[in-house]
Amino acid sequence: MNRVYNFSAGPSVLPLPVLEKAQKELVCYGDTGMSVMEMSHRSSAYQAIIDECEALLRELLNISDDYKVLFLQGGASSQFAMVPLNLFGKSNKADYIQTGLWAKKAAKEASRYGDVKIVASSDDKVFNYIPKVTKDMFTPDADYVHITHNNTIYGTRFAEIPDTGDVPLVADMSSSILSQEIDVNKFGIIYAGAQKNMGPAGLTVVIIRNDLIGKAMDICPTMFNYETHSENGSMFNTPPTYAIYICKLVCEWVKENGGIAAMEKVNKEKAALLYDYLDNSAMFSATVENKEDRSLMNIPFVTGNDELNAKFIKEATAAGFVNLKGHRTVGGMRASIYNAMPVEGVQALVDFMKKFEAEN
Numbered sequence: 001m002n003r004v005y006n007f008s009a010g011p012s013v014l015p016l017p018v019l020e021k022a023q024k025e026l027v028c029y030g031d032t033g034m035s036v037m038e039m040s041h042r043s044s045a046y047q048a049i050i051d052e053c054e055a056l057l058r059e060l061l062n063i064s065d066d067y068k069v070l071f072l073q074g075g076a077s078s079q080f081a082m083v084p085l086n087l088f089g090k091s092n093k094a095d096y097i098q099t100g101l102w103a104k105k106a107a108k109e110a111s112r113y114g115d116v117k118i119v120a121s122s123d124d125k126v127f128n129y130i131p132k133v134t135k136d137m138f139t140p141d142a143d144y145v146h147i148t149h150n151n152t153i154y155g156t157r158f159a160e161i162p163d164t165g166d167v168p169l170v171a172d173m174s175s176s177i178l179s180q181e182i183d184v185n186k187f188g189i190i191y192a193g194a195q196k197n198m199g200p201a202g203l204t205v206v207i208i209r210n211d212l213i214g215k216a217m218d219i220c221p222t223m224f225n226y227e228t229h230s231e232n233g234s235m236f237n238t239p240p241t242y243a244i245y246i247c248k249l250v251c252e253w254v255k256e257n258g259g260i261a262a263m264e265k266v267n268k269e270k271a272a273l274l275y276d277y278l279d280n281s282a283m284f285s286a287t288v289e290n291k292e293d294r295s296l297m298n299i300p301f302v303t304g305n306d307e308l309n310a311k312f313i314k315e316a317t318a319a320g321f322v323n324l325k326g327h328r329t330v331g332g333m334r335a336s337i338y339n340a341m342p343v344e345g346v347q348a349l350v351d352f353m354k355k356f357e358a359e360n
């Protein structure tokens with residue numbers, strides 16, 4: 001069977017060369033005589049893999065020695081608890097910008113441990129825009145401010161990173177990490193589930209400024225304490241070894257293809273292809289109208305007619321464009337076009353949509 005164009009929001013398409021390399025190395029990795037899956041995480045062969053993965057992430061994202069890179073489990077959803085459990089302590093106050101379902105879940109979880117203030121929200125319009133925030137809106141003595149950098153479900157992103165002054169900014173970058181250039185120094189913590197843009201499910205990457213480690217609340221479980229993982233090189237317990245290995249291969253692929261700047265350029269090209277068509281189509285339209293707020297990674301769109309949406313999804317699936325159904329809270333369609341989706345995939349989708357529009 002041929003590979004399809006997979007527009008899944010996550011887990012999502014991986015670069016074919018990565019899968020092929022993993023396939024080649026699946027049974028015997030290097031001269032170890034075993035699969036990466038079968039290796040002790042304490043072996044020197046495995047240590048080289050995790051070290052290389054970290055080195056590549058540091059190189060690609062330009063991460064300074066002021067930050068630790070941690071390889072954890074539990075998904076981005078565990079970070080919703082881990083962040084407050086580690087950062088609350090001074091004022092026990094945190095500000096959240098509510099730009100979607102994930103942001104809402106993050107705020108709700110944090111409110112179990114301290115005072116959470118929703119400083120801005122786009123809930124009034126099904127999260128189809130990014131609310132304007134200014135520095136004076138933030139609580140001056142907050143322990144941190146939290147944003148969801150790219151809103152996977154609603155297709156918005158922060159084109160500009162809010163200025164929070166001295167208050168550490170925490171960003172959920174699950175669906176945008178490695179997709180565009182980012183100044184890590186603007187953030188206290190960046191976290192991301194790997195399954196959108198950096199590998200398979202099971203791995204969560206945390207980039208955390210050193211001074212935010214070691215101040216966890218007393219009630220913080222050992223496994224949820226950043227210090228535990230920082231002090232043990234992400235090997236306090238068994239890390240998700242195979243997912244880290246695939247993440248390493250993805251990083252190698254990003255580097256071979258020109259690094260993050262090159263990814264961003266292609267991602268902008270892909271997004272422009274689809275948005276331009278949506279803005280000119282008489283049948284389809286993007287749900288996010290404000291151009292500045294539009295995500296480069298997740299593009300929801302609708303026809304305004306549920307039957308037509310269903311017909312489109314059905315015919316697209318049959319033609320090899322899969323996982324285009326939108327999230328239930330938005331309806332319609334959503335095309336997730338992560339790094340591994342080639343320009344040709346988006347072009348082929350646009351061509352298919354044009355044909356569908358002409359026929360219907």
Ligand SMILES: *Cc1c(COP(=O)(O)O)cnc(C)c1O
Pocket residue numbers: 010074075076077078102148150151152172173174175193194196
């Ligand atoms: C997918 C996603 C999550 C949830 O990730 P899990 O790894 O499944 O916990 C959280 N935030 C964002 C922005 C996401 O896209």
